[in-house]
Amino acid sequence: MTETEHSPAVQPFEAVAARLVDVAMGRAKADLVVRNARWVNVHSGEIIPATDIAVAAGRFAYCGPDASHAIGPDTAVVDAAGRYVVPGLCDAHMHVESGMVTVTEFCRAVIPHGTTSMFIDPHEIANVLGLPGVRLMHDEALVQPVNVWVQMPSCVPSAPGLEEGGAVLGPKEVAEAMGWPAIIGLGEVMNFPGVAANDPAMVGEIAATRRAGKTVGGHYASADLGLAFHGYVAGGAEDDHEGTRMEDAAARVRQGMKAMLRLGSAWYDVAAQVRAITEMGLDSRHFILCTDDCHSGTLVRDGHMDRVVRHAIAQGLKPMTAIQMATINTAEHFKLEREIGSVTPGRRADFLIVSDLCDLAIDAVYGRGVRLASAGKLEADMPAHAYPASAVDTVRLGRALVADDFRVKAPEGSGDDAEVRVIGVVENQAPTKALTARVPVVDGIALADPDNDVCRIALVERHRASGGVTNGFVSGFGYRDRCAMASTVAHDSHHMIVVGTSETDMALAANRLGEVGGGVVFFSDGKEMALIEMPIAGLMSNERAEIVAEKADGLIAAMRAAGCTLNNAYMQHSLLALVVIPALRISDKGIVDSADFKIVDLFV
Known part of the structure; x- marks a missing residue:
């Protein structure tokens, strides 16, 4: 096998242990030896100079001062020339679907950025296609040249009674999935009131996971x-990525949880929480870095876990500490420290050659002992993954929508204005504000008020072709023009969300996504200005990440041309139906007070 072939499926340690011993002892020759490296040892917290590292059967066999005894005529030898050898980076919590691409395309995008292990929660596709959808992504994960473990979605729907998505999963499905080879644990348990109230479904799912010996x-x-x-x-959750304050991180760690600090495309929660360290x-051992949600534009241009590590270092962490929080801490949390997370014998040979540790300047990326990328360019051969017909044609509107579907009738006697509840977008955070505003009323219809940054929002039911539309108001996008954006990415029920200032454009945008089978579209003054087609479950594109990123730029x-100034407005848009995060959201059942978990009237 040459240095740059596709990474093979990794063999169990016990199947290759004898060979690893023989290579370490000099009785057999290594597949690869990296010489003259600075060994970033995340176990001891040291950087050890003049180290040689030998790899055999996709695993580390020797890490020490001289591996010449392991070099044979067929051994690939790489001179690190004093550069750092760093463990491959791990993303402890993320959703592939948020990248707008398939698992394969997501891996293609992040491998050059040093991510060699991902822990994905496919609860987006689960809400559309149920357990078969989870299995599709699970099986795709198994054939990647890097490690992709899957967390079984726990909350489908995320908040029973407050929304109705495309599927329902419970303890029976969780127990079944725990036997699948790539399932590593239970995905984020979002129904936290249900856990605190001993809801039988939540108790059953957590119990099934614990019985399987996996992470909740x-x-x-x-x-x-x-x-x-x-x-x-007390109900069993072992980590949390929803903290936004220093006290949140401290509280979780003190209770024996792992505090996951996230930096995604729109969630900037590291800086405040890292102050706990x-x-x-x-103790930094109980803090973990993750992304949660990154869209394709961020992945292609800004990076993935390398971006998060650099950001953490910029907040005052030592480089070693930040790297530990993206490697060994994650591995230990998922009970995988014997497999990943460090450059030490027996572990999978996932590592980076880095020329500058503070900037995490990655020169080469190796997975299972094979070079997958160098100088920021992917070298691995990764054919596109085809999804079956059952995963497309999932946007079912039932009828053509018209402008009247998006008009809100004001209460009798409202006069020239009416007071309404408004979802308030918070820049760079997942939570929203519960606002109120007085909006103009004309001919009995409550209108958007762009001058005061109040837009229209609607949720269009798209799973059962009911033709249902829920209407409301939202603030924070800053749209001035007559415009509308529609998206079938609408965490977590994944109906269609439409935000705009013009009912006509809202109808055009919704119908357009019905035509193309899902995605994101923007209309302005009756004209289509941008479109990202996502035919796979209405969540993922079947195109290359670079193409999707270019469309995302458009x-x-x-x-922005219509007045939006948010850092990442698409990601904010996609969360407006996420009824498990306070304070105000929209669902197919109405306007949701997510602090008290109840449906409330649109008009105050």
């Missing part, structure tokens, strides 16, 4: 650190 992912999206938080922790002095440009 958390999602406590509340600032309340009182009894509700303690009840949630840099200022409070808490979308962002169209939004």
